[in-house]
Amino acid sequence: MGEVVEALIDARSAKLFFYSPYVGLRTLDAIKQQELFGTGKARSYVARPHHYLFEVASPNGPIQFLYQLLPWDTDFFGAPTYKLFTALYADKTPLAELARAAKVFKQGLKKPRFYCFTELPVEDSKLIQALTSAGWRCVENRLTFFHDAVDSFHHARYPVRSARADQAVHIAAIAAAARNEYDRFHADDWFGQELADAFLARYASAAVLGYCDQVLVPDEPGVSIDSFLAISDLKSDAENLGCEFSRVVLTAVRTANRGWHLKLVAETIQRARALNQRYVLMTTQATNRAVFRTCEKLGFKLGGSSQVLACSD
The missing domain is CATH 3.40.630.30 (Gcn5-related N-acetyltransferase (GNAT))
Known part of the structure; x- marks a missing residue:
């Protein structure tokens, strides 16, 4: 993995930790959770089938969107259906620039008919703000209990x-x-x-x-x-x-x-x-x-x- 990508993942590591579905279970190994669901997942993301990276150039460095095609959902709904995992970007990236990149990513998915969704931890507030600024809609607010x-x-x-x-x-x-x-x-x-x-x-x-x-x-x-x-x-x-x-x-x-x-x-x-x-x-x-x-x-x-x-x- 290149130094640029590694730097982007490191910049997002604090937020990526909250992508673990078990983040509330404090007795579980935090390092292992990062490896499975956060930074480790980001590093190996595109090596998996139907997993892709969409990159947008930015004055503060590249902005990368990690997403996957869902074949079963695509077949059921009759339209290409995607799930966005996260976006990687430098700390100094302004919200407006991140929102612009999100619009470019959305245009890159555009086909006669498509659907893309993501589930983001509320701790990742900047990315949530960028996506909503780019026209993404909030369709569900979730709470996880244990x-x-x-x-x-x-x-x-x-x-x-x-x-x-x-x-x-x-x-x-x-x-x-x-x-x-x-x-x-x-x-x-x-x-x-x-x-x-x-x-x-x-x-x-x-x-x-x-x-x-x-x-x-x-x-x-x-x-x-x-x-x-x-x-x-x-x-x-x-x-x-x-x-x-x-x-x-x-x-x-x-x-x-x-x-x-x-x-x-x-x-x-x-x-x-x-x-x-x-x-x-x-x-x-x-x-x-x-x-x-x-x-x-x-x-x-x-x-x-x-x-x-x-x-x-």
């Missing part, structure tokens, strides 16, 4: 089981019907309500069929299945960080299962305890007060905050 007392968690137990493969279509229907106007798909007019519903339905169905490690549903006599919670054990990250944990990746609760969000999350913590996991993570929108109440009742702590921005044709 439970760090899994081994001592004591709570009432609730009857749950794994969703069966033959229930994938039903789980998909629950996800589509439990519309959340504040998630990034429903909050962004580029998708439209029907396409956003269809995407979440496809995701939920895939979760049941093996994309996630387990999908929990109620198993109480006389109670219909009108809710679910999908869990990922994050095995690769756990191995690299030397710490077992899991994440709630998608959940939906409809009227017939009112009150089951807390029950499903509580059983997720019980599951983590049985698997000797140290943490359970859960991300939600900053508007989702019902989830806040669940977090308060079950002992979750706030670990971080991020913003999802998007641009399109």
